[in-house]
Amino acid sequence: MAGTDYSSYLRIDELLNLQHPLTEGAHDEMLFVVIHQAYELWFKLILHELDYAVTELEAGRPQGAMAPLHRAVRVDELLIAQLRVLETLTPEGFLEFRDPLKPASGLQSGQFRAIEVLGGFDGATPAGTSPLSDHDQAELRRRAGLPTLYSALCASLRGYGFDAPDGNSAELRERRLDALAALYRDHATPERAVLHRVCELFLDHDEAIARWRFHHTLMAAREIGSRPGTGGGGVAYLDSTIARRFFPELWEVRNRL
Numbered sequence: 551m552a553g554t555d556y557s558s559y560l561r562i563d564e565l566l567n568l569q570h571p572l573t574e575g576a577h578d579e580m581l582f583v584v585i586h587q588a589y590e591l592w593f594k595l596i597l598h599e600l601d602y603a604v605t606e607l608e609a610g611r612p613q614g615a616m617a618p619l620h621r622a623v624r625v626d627e628l629l630i631a632q633l634r635v636l637e638t639l640t641p642e643g644f645l646e647f648r649d650p651l652k653p654a655s656g657l658q659s660g661q662f663r664a665i666e667v668l669g670g671f672d673g674a675t676p677a678g679t680s681p682l683s684d685h686d687q688a689e690l691r692r693r694a695g696l697p698t699l700y701s702a703l704c705a706s707l708r709g710y711g712f713d714a715p716d717g718n719s720a721e722l723r724e725r726r727l728d729a730l731a732a733l734y735r736d737h738a739t740p741e742r743a744v745l746h747r748v749c750e751l752f753l754d755h756d757e758a759i760a761r762w763r764f765h766h767t768l769m770a771a772r773e774i775g776s777r778p779g780t781g782g783g784g785v786a787y788l789d790s791t792i793a794r795r796f797f798p799e800l801w802e803v804r805n806r807l
């Protein structure tokens with residue numbers, strides 16, 4: 551019977567031929583390759599969902615953003631859980647295959663930077679580290695011209711009559727915080743309940759990525775101690791990223807209630 555074939559539809563043969571450890575005999579390198587590839591696949595899905603959420607919010611349909619945000623947050627949780635698999639790698643097992651990886655590093659994950667750009671960051675890699683590929687840089691430049699999650703949320707808030715202007719000045723920020731505080735104090739109507747839920751899903755995403763940063767930093771310290779990272783940043787650099795938040799105003803609004 552003709553029909554769709556599992557392996558050709560999902561390109562399983564190609565997928566299973568994409569793992570090429572560099573060091574012969576280093577048993578644990580397969581884990582290292584597979585887990586990075588799995589992360590990149592999940593990053594792809596997160597971007598797919600967050601881009602859809604932005605489109606819905608920009609179009610004034612916050613209810614349409616709820617399902618993709620919910621899914622993205624569930625995947626964020628998987629990113630954290632996967633670190634436990636990586637922690638089965640011992641430092642001495644890692645050292646067996648680590649040197650030939652230099653200067654490759656998660657620092658050069660274009661998709662991770664794209665998730666950061668959607669969160670409102672500039673997507674820059676730290677000074678002195680290897681740059682992203684030309685392709686990744688072009689993609690980040692394209693994304694830099696698009697709405698972020700937060701600007702799309704503000705667009706939806708304005709569509710429902712809230713005074714949530716774009717812009718970085720203290721005055722504009724205060725107006726947004728007043729609007730958010732009003733929403734958080736009263737979200738009893740169906741429209742306000744949806745907007746409030748979207749804000750909390752944003753916070754779930756922000757919190758999950760912050761927890762991933764923290765856990766990834768601990769995992770890295772466990773693997774390499776205070777050695778320089780393969781990309782040149784090391785655990786000291788990772789420590790400096792833990793306090794990063796995508797949506798500081800959604801954290802600040804807690805103080806205004």
Ligand code: HEM
Pocket residue numbers: 585586589590636639644654655656657658659662766769770773774778779780781782783784785787788791
């Ligand atoms: C043995 C495993 C790992 C170790 C020891 C490790 C260590 C590090 C270190 C030290 C850095 C800072 C840059 C540098 O010095 O290279 C870094 C950055 C990063 N790593 Fe890992 N990592 C590991 C696995 C992973 C995995 C599986 C991912 C998933 C994609 C990942 C994603 C990232 C990302 C996105 C950054 C950039 C973070 C930022 O700039 O905020 N790492 N890693």
